[in-house]
Amino acid sequence: MADTPPAVVVEDIRKSYGDLHAVDGVSFSVAEGEFFGILGPNGAGKTTTLEIIEGLRKPDGGTVRLLGQSPFPRDLALLPRIGVQLQASAFFEKLTAREQLETFASLYGVSAATAGEMLELVGLTDKADTREDKLSGGQRQRLSIACALVHDPDVVFLDEPTAALDPQARRNLWDVLRAIRERGKTIIYTTHYLDEAEILCDRVAIMDHGKILAMDTPAALVRGLDAPAHVILERGSLPLAEALALVGADDATENEQSLTISTRTPAPLLSALAERGTLDGLQVRTATLEDVFLHLTGREYRA
Known part of the structure; x- marks a missing residue:
């Protein structure tokens, strides 16, 4: 709906580490239910931008509104409404895929039955009783996403979810991302795979050296190039x-x-x-x- 406020509003955020301007005046908004991609090569500032929006990192300047609230300092009331899948996911040792999800569900007061639903969503039903450390790289990524979704958040953050996967595993994960989108979730994700974002995203922001170079729908960006x-x-x-x-x-x-x-x-x-x-x-x-x-x-x- 046109009157629905944006799920995320980012205004002129900045983050530096010494002389390195990791994020240098980034601004954008993400509509409710939108699949928004932040694209760029390694070192472009994508992950730092995402961490600032999630409230994991304090910006040096600028403001962020996540579901109408400031994510930093950490707002405990906001946490159940967001799901975060990090680049490097940490799991509980020696637990099966189902046990991992049931444990995450219990942290949010969600019933254990939800674990089965999430396993089905990410295509891991047949791996429910397999220990996490016995899963393939693509299966671990899907389990990580399931853990981020188990409490049914409104906004989902995915940081390079297909990184280091082989081409077949990447495409399998695309189906998972499409299924999340069909549930009406707002998705903000980073990637350095431009072809992937062109297929999946409603809009993209192309970043490099901490700045946004262009932002629009993939088709509009390509059309504007007039190549x-x-x-x-x-x-x-x-x-x-x-x-x-x-x-x-x-x-x-x-x-x-x-x-x-x-x-x-x-x-x-x-x-x-x-x-x-x-x-x-x-x-x-x-x-x-x-x-x-x-x-x-x-x-x-x-x-």
């Missing part, structure tokens, strides 16, 4: 000079593996290639958030 599409063919599909002469071709380059044609009007270019029978193995690459990052910083993205 050409790249049509990639196998080398030898047609001569470079002929590629440059095609209708719709703005530029063309060739390397040992492929021929790449840049275009802002892909439809006539693809039609011209079809007429020449050169569509086999063709790939079309449109602009991505990584291109936005490159445009904003003038350098390659570093994960």
Whole structure:
């Protein structure tokens, strides 16, 4: 609803460690029920920003309102309304997945039956009786998220939940994140995977060196870049000079593996290639958030 106040309001927060400005004048708001991503390479200031919003760290300047309250100093009345999954999760030793969740549930006065529901949500029902230290990396991440959700919080903070996971485990976790979103939760998460955020987030803020460089929906950021599409063919599909002469071709380059044609009007270019029978193995690459990052910083993205 338009009249619903934002779940999070951040205004000009700052945090320095000596000469390092970890967070340098960051401002944004997150609507209730929004999936908001804070993106950037390692060292961009993402985790520090998240910790300030959660109330784990005091800012040097600026203000934060979390569900209408100041998160720092720690507000005990606020804690049951937020769920936090940290980069490095700590579990109770020698407990099974179900016992971990039941223990977390008891801390919030939640019934043990909720543990079973959370295990199902994160796809760990078949691992309920497996000790945490016997779970795979992806399974431990899902258990960590379940622990953050067991008390049914209004706002969920996830700090690089897919870091260090293999591609299959990452995609499995995407399904979990989508399921959380479908429950109407407000999600604020950090990641250095731009492709992931492009798929999952309603809006993103791209950070580097403690500052927000751009903020909008992923589609709007990419659209605002006004970058050409790249049509990639196998080398030898047609001569470079002929590629440059095609209708719709703005530029063309060739390397040992492929021929790449840049275009802002892909439809006539693809039609011209079809007429020449050169569509086999063709790939079309449109602009991505990584291109936005490159445009904003003038350098390659570093994960």
